[in-house]
Amino acid sequence: MPIDPYSPRFARQRVLPGMGAAGQRRLAQAHVVVLGAGGLGSAVIPALAAAGVGRLTIVDDDVIEPTNLHRQTLHHDADVGRAKVASATDAALLLAPDATVHGVRARFDAGDADDLLADADLVVDGTDDILTRYVADDAAARAGIPLVWGSAARFSGQVGVSWEARGVSYRDLFPEPPADAGLSCEVDGILPTVCTVTGGLMAGEALKLLTGIGEPMLGRAAVYDALTGRTREIVYARAEGAPVRAEPRVSAASAPVAAPATAAVSAPASAHPGRAASAVVGEVDAVALAAELASDRPPLLLDVREPWEADLVGIAGSTLIPLHELGARTGELDPAVSVVVYCHLGVRSRLAAEHLAAAGFADVRNLIGGIDAWSVAVDPDLTRY
Numbered sequence: 411m412p413i414d415p416y417s418p419r420f421a422r423q424r425v426l427p428g429m430g431a432a433g434q435r436r437l438a439q440a441h442v443v444v445l446g447a448g449g450l451g452s453a454v455i456p457a458l459a460a461a462g463v464g465r466l467t468i469v470d471d472d473v474i475e476p477t478n479l480h481r482q483t484l485h486h487d488a489d490v491g492r493a494k495v496a497s498a499t500d501a502a503l504l505l506a507p508d509a510t511v512h513g514v515r516a517r518f519d520a521g522d523a524d525d526l527l528a529d530a531d532l533v534v535d536g537t538d539d540i541l542t543r544y545v546a547d548d549a550a551a552r553a554g555i556p557l558v559w560g561s562a563a564r565f566s567g568q569v570g571v572s573w574e575a576r577g578v579s580y581r582d583l584f585p586e587p588p589a590d591a592g593l594s595c596e597v598d599g600i601l602p603t604v605c606t607v608t609g610g611l612m613a614g615e616a617l618k619l620l621t622g623i624g625e626p627m628l629g630r631a632a633v634y635d636a637l638t639g640r641t642r643e644i645v646y647a648r649a650e651g652a653p654v655r656a657e658p659r660v661s662a663a664s665a666p667v668a669a670p671a672t673a674a675v676s677a678p679a680s681a682h683p684g685r686a687a688s689a690v691v692g693e694v695d696a697v698a699l700a701a702e703l704a705s706d707r708p709p710l711l712l713d714v715r716e717p718w719e720a721d722l723v724g725i726a727g728s729t730l731i732p733l734h735e736l737g738a739r740t741g742e743l744d745p746a747v748s749v750v751v752y753c754h755l756g757v758r759s760r761l762a763a764e765h766l767a768a769a770g771f772a773d774v775r776n777l778i779g780g781i782d783a784w785s786v787a788v789d790p791d792l793t794r795y
Contacts, residue, residue, distance in 0.1 A: 412438065412464060412508060413437075413438040413462055413464045413506070413508045413509055414438075414508070415431060415434035415435045415437070415438045415462065416431060416434075417462075419462075420434050420461075420462050423461065423462070426623070427623075427716075427718055427719075428621075428622070428623040428624075428716050428718065428719070429621060429623060432734075433621035433622070433623065434462055436620055436621050436622070437461060437462040437463050437464065437617070437620055437621060438462055438463075438464040439464055440463050440464055440465065440531045440532070440620045441464070441465040441466075441467070441529060441530050441531050442458055442463050442465070442466055442467070442530065442531065442532050442533070442534060442616060442620070443466075443467045443469065443526055443527055443530045443532075443533045443534070444458070444466060444467070444468050444469070444533075444534045444536060445469050445470070445518045445533065445534065445535045445536060445537045445542065445546060446469070446470055446535065446536035446537035446538065446539075447468055447470040447472075447482075447484060447494040447495055447497070447498035447536075448470070448472070448478065448481075448482050448494065448536065448537075448538070449478075449481040449482050449536075449538070449562060449600065449602070449605035449609070450536030450537075450538060450560050450561075450562060450605055450608060450609040450612065451468070451470070451482075451484065451494075451498060451536040451609070452481070452482045452483045452484040452485075452498075452605065452609065453483075453605060453606050453608070453609020453610050453612070453613060454534055454536050454609045454612050454613045454616070455468060455484060455498055455501070455502050456484070456501065456502065456505055457609075457610065457613035457614075457617075458534075458613055458616060458617070459502040459503075459505040459506040459509055459511070460505045460506060461613075461617055462506070462509075463506075463509065463620070464509055464510065465509065465510040465511075465512075466502055466509060466510070466511045466512070467511075467512045467513075467514060467526065467530070468495050468498050468499060468502070468511065468512070468513045468514065469495070469514045469516060469518050469526060470493075470494045470495045470498070470513075470514075470515065470537075471515055471516050471517040472493075472494050473491060473492065473493055473494065474489045474490050474491065474492050474493075474494055474497060475490065476490055480602050481600055481602035481605045482494075482605075483602075483606075484497060484498050484501045485497045485498075485501075493513075493515050495513030495514060495515045496513060496515075498513065499511050499512070499513040514526065517542075518537065518542055518545060518546065519542075519545055520545055520548075520549075523545055523546070523548075523549035524549055524552060524553070526549075527549050527550065527553045527555065528553070530553065530555055531555060531620065532555055532556050532557075532558065532616055532619055532620060533546060533549075533550050533553075533555060533556075533557050533558070534557075534558045534559075534560075534612055534613075534616055535557060535558070535559040535560070536560060536609065536612065538560075538561050538562060538563075540587055540588065541587055543559055543561075543580060544580065544581070544587055546559070547559075547572050547574075547579055547580040547581060550572065550573075550574065551572075551574035551575075551579060554574075554575050555573075556571055556572070556573040556576075556619050556626070557571070557572040557573070557580065558570075558571050558612050558615045558616050558619070559571075559572060559580060559612075560608045560609065560611070560612040561608070562600060562604045562605050562608045562609075563598055563599075563600055563604075564598050564599055564600060564601070564604075565601050565604060565635065565636040565637045566604065566633065566634060566635055566636065567604045567605070567607060567608030567611075567633075567634040567636075568608070568631055568632065568633050568634070569608055569611040569612050569615065569627065569631065569632045569634075570583065570627050570630065570631035570632070571615055571619070571626045571627045571628050571630075573626075573628055576628055576761070577648055578628045578629045578646075578647070578648065579648075582629075582646055582647065582648045582649070582652070583631060583644075583646050601636050603636060604634070604636050607634055607636070608634060611632060611634070615627055622733065622734055622758075625754075625755055625757045625758075626757070628757070629645060629646055629647055630643055630644065630645050630646075631643070631644040631646070691760070691763040691764055691766075691767045691774055691775060691776055692773075692774070692775040692776070693775055693776050693777075693778050694750055694775045694776070694777060694778065695777075695778045695779075695783070695787070696777065696778070696779065696783045696784040696786070696787040696788050697787050697788065699750055699777060699784070699788075700784075700787075700788045702750075703727075707748075708727075709747070709748035709749060709750045709773075709775075710729065710743070710744070710747050710748065710749045710750070711725055711727055711728040711729065711750055711752065712728070712729050712731060712743070712749055712750070712751045712752070712759075712762070713725070713728040713729065713730045713731070713752060713753070713781075714731060714732060714733040714736060714751055714752070714753050714758050714759055714762040715730070715732065715733075715753050715754060715758070715781075716732050717730065717732065719754060719795070722793055722795055723781060723785070723792050723793040723794075723795070724781070725752065725781060725784060728752075729743075731743075733753070733758045733761065733762055736762055736765060736766075737765070740765070740766070740769055743766070743771070745766075745769070745770050745771045745772065746772060747773070748773040748774075748775075749763075749766060749771060749773065749774045749775070750774075750775050750776075750777055751763045751766070751774065751775070751776055751777065752776075752777035752780050752781055752784070753780045753781070754780045754781060754782060754795075755779060755780040755782050755783075756776060756777060756778055756779050756780040756783070757780075759776050759777060759780060760776045763775065763776040782794060
């Protein structure tokens with residue numbers, strides 16, 4: 411039977427702000443492809459299965475060796491010699507017996523990448539193989555879906571999100587593969603908890619993207635240093651004049667059945683994350699917006715946060731349409747008026763502004779930094795959250 415999003419096992423998750431039953435339903439209806447059932451996969455796969463992701467496809471061509479066991483905690487002594495996908499599938503089904511878990515014993519390469527991602531909502535690369543990551547980045551770009559990637563070696567891990575349809579890909583951070591294979595666990599070693607922390611962050615990014623909560627790490631990479639316990643952030647963007655990549659293909663994955671699992675993170679006009687092309691939109695800072703609102707011709711304020719966020723704090727006179735509802739409710743707005751879109755920190759509102767611009771709105775801008783920046787620069791009495 412399919413996963414029941416109202417099951418008591420998800421009770422402590424459903425009460426999270428912004429999650430609710432709607433977020434749990436999106437997880438239950440989602441299809442995630444996880445590449446790699448090793449150290450990173452050992453953190454990612456159980457987390458996604460336990461959280462209620464309805465369908466998991468696990469891709470790995472390796473077998474379990476004794477040297478894997480200190481960090482690849484999906485597997486046990488009795489699994490040595492088994493295919494990692496077989497052990498990982500068994501472990502996932504123990505955590506989520508109602509989920510659909512499919513193991514593919516193969517190497518993810520250019521020959522099978524498009525088929526494996528044909529109806530996926532999101533792909534997670536936990537192979538820690540640099541060439542596979544470029545294949546995954548290209549394939550995710552063609553499919554129009556996000557890629558959550560991670561790497562771990564020695565005492566350090568890295569995590570990021572690539573989403574070509576949102577203007578950020580792995581190649582914007584590292585345009586070409588390096589001349590060598592980089593660090594490896596076999597040669598350079600790995601602290602097992604680096605896999606746990608890095609994989610946990612990867613799973614968290616996947617859950618955020620699928621449910622629409624929080625801010626995905628688009629244009630940012632987190633670098634974790636286990637020796638100091640510190641995490642730093644690398645911010646990056648697409649270089650001017652960078653070559654245009656292939657347009658996302660439209661396939662059977664665009665069918666409405668995928669919409670509930672992805673509507674919270676996609677451009678709202680699309681039933682699948684990333685299917686709609688990004689549009690260029692303007693920006694306005696909080697101080698400038700305050701001056702416009704006090705003028706004779708104030709813009710329409712569109713709040714695309716969730717209702718629970720609007721209950722906490724808002725800008726007076728705003729129209730509330732949550733991001734995941736905007737595609738169906740765009741007709742409630744006048745495309746001829748000036749619109750300023752805001753959310754908590756400016757990420758969801760940018761997606762909404764791009765959607766409105768693509769829908770023909772002549773003057774649409776994003777509030778830089780969202781209502782958080784407004785509370786700092788304009789109205790410090792507002793609640794910050």
